[in-house]
Amino acid sequence: MLATIRLTSGLVLFAYVGTHLINHSWGLASMEALNIGRDIFVTVWRSWPGTILLYGALLTHFILILWSLYKRRSFRMRIWEAVQILLGLAIPFLLAEHVLGTRGLNATLGVIDDYIYEILVLWVYAPEKGILQTVLLVTAWLHGCVGLHFWLRLKPWYRACSPYLFAFAIVLPVTAIFGFVAAGREIKVLAENAVWLEEMTLHINWPDESAVVWVGRWKVVVWQICGGMLALVAAARIVRWAIERRHGIVRLTYPGGRVTQITAGITVLEASREAGIPHASVCGGRGRCSTCRIRLGEGREHVAPANADELKVLKRVGVPEHVRLACQLRPTKDLEVIPLLPPNATPKDAHSKPxxxxxxxxxxxxxxxxxxxxxxxxxxxxxxxxxxxxxxxxxxxxxxxxxxxxxxxxxxxxxxxxxxxxxxxxxxxxxxxxxxxxxxxxxxxxxxxxxxxxxxxxxxxxxxxxxxxxxxxxxxxxxxxxxxxxxxxxxxxxxxxxxxxxxxxxxxxxxxxxxxxxxxxxxxxxxxxxxxxxxxxxxxxxxxxxxx
CATH class of the missing domain: 3.30.70.1230 (Nucleotide cyclase, GGDEF domain)
Known part of the structure; x- marks a missing residue:
């Protein structure tokens, strides 16, 4: 269930970032096209349903990332997993000032935060912030693309479509950046005209110094909240580690007689990674691909039954009795395990076989x-x-x-x-x-x-x-x-x-x-x-x- 919620919230955020980049790319046509695109964008995402969906997805996704960090017993992971997690954690910190300076000021002070306003701020007055926001968009896009890739690559049709999707993933942010640059150059030229600049300042209802202070203060609050949540996760991990150590050590026995000792509650997949034992896991331990599946040997009578999500995956691939997913199984007693797939298993191994x-x-x-x-x-x-x-x-x-x-x-x-x-x-x-x-x-x-x-x-x-x-x-x-x-x-x-x-x-x-x-x-x-x-x-x- 949590995996489905995380995936759904991620897809909502990915749709938001994708439409934002598409809107940026319209800047290659003209400022008029850019603002027409923005009107459509705002109509969708600033409506009450759009607002609830967007910010609910953002909060849910961030909390679930923190939850996944808490559940991890080991931080030994593949590079792509680490990159995806770090990008996901960075987004709220990078996003705070931009949201407060646009949606926040629009809602509280009536600032018209159209593209003329945004480009004046990000290109003319504070170009360093423009670079930061570009980094934010690209970061969010990459985070979504990585997650989408490792979800879709389990689908039989994905291999044939992946070259086209990869090309789209590269072209869209590039055209968005070019569109932003084109609009920035146009506005910079217009801003040299004092009359035009004064008219736009009045049209926009340009925020005063107190508004800038308000944005800065609330940005710090958002950072403190997000940082505090991260610190809370770290503290909870320490407490859990201390409690689990008191419950004793579990011995996992692998083929060839290799034995590793773990604390109760760690997954078999995490135990394999911690011990440096190669273990297949195409989806990174999210319980989707089934490539980490293991056969249980001696000690299997002490293993808790699989939950509904794990049973769904096991049923999909048609495994026999006493086979479980290593990423979901958390032994509390000594157990013998036998990985069923080679460490270099591919997405096709996740599909059911006759x-x-x-x-x-x-x-x-x-x-x-x-x-x-x-x-x-x-x-x-x-x-x-x-x-x-x-x-x-x-x-x-x-x-x-x-x-x-x-x-x-x-x-x-x-x-x-x-x-x-x-x-x-x-x-x-x-x-x-x-x-x-x-x-x-x-x-x-x-x-x-x-x-x-x-x-x-x-x-x-x-x-x-x-x-x-x-x-x-x-x-x-x-x-x-x-x-x-x-x-x-x-x-x-x-x-x-x-x-x-x-x-x-x-x-x-x-x-x-x-x-x-x-x-x-x-x-x-x-x-x-x-x-x-x-x-x-x-x-x-x-x-x-x-x-x-």
């Missing part, structure tokens, strides 16, 4: 294919020729697998492993695997024909297909993560592929494949083959050429 990618038991058809006598072939060829032939072979085999709806598991040396039926029924998977074998045989014939000038003899392959229950999922580490399967059926399919050498044929399929696919292969030789680790022999059919 259940079978996260780890599931499936009955699938497994296909292995391997080139015969490839070692002998590679010994008599240059490395370039070996790589060239292999890539042509892998492409041909891969296209055959893709054409039949299979999933390429991996290329192993000169071999191929593919899975069929991960997203369909086992029966359909068996039929697709047989069709893939047929297409692979045809593709090999075409490849041999196109490479006849490079080959001493045609390439020959052996294919083995078996059906069985395996565990499937994305497995690996860092950049070497891929979808694969493990289990006895995988070993059996590999053994059938190797047996094609013994039976001098191109394809061997288990009887289970034939039955489940509904295919009659009774015309082909039947055998039984012993598989290491299995008590019963596997019934097989030997097919001399898969394209038959």
């Amino acid at each position: 259940a079978h990618l996260q780890g599931a038991e499936r009955e699938v058809a497994i296909l292995f294919a391997d080139i015969r006598k490839f070692t002998q072939f590679s010994e008599n060829k240059l490395p370039y020729d070996v790589v060239f032939v292999l890539n042509r072979y892998f492409r041909a085999m891969g296209e055959a697998v893709n054409a039949t709806g299979g999933e390429l598991d991996k290329f192993i040396g000169d071999g191929v492993m593919a899975l069929f039926g991960t997203n369909t029924t086992p029966e359909e998977g068996c039929r697709r695997a047989l069709e893939a074998a047929r297409l692979m045989s045809i593709a090999l014939d075409d490849l041999n024909h196109s490479l006849r000038a490079d080959l001493d003899e045609p390439l020959r392959i052996g294919i083995g297909i078996h059906l069985g229950t395996v565990i499937v999922g994305e497995m690996g580490f860092s950049n070497a993560v891929s979808f694969t399967a493990i289990g006895d059926a995988v070993n059996t399919a590999s053994r059938l592929e190797q047996a094609t050498k013994e039976y001098i044929c191109q394809l061997i399929v288990s009887e289970d494949i034939c039955q489940r696919a509904g295919v009659d292969l009774s015309n082909f030789p039947a055998h039984e083959i012993a598989i290491r680790g299995r008590n019963q022999a596997v019934k097989i059919r030997c097919i001399e050429k898969a394209s038959d």
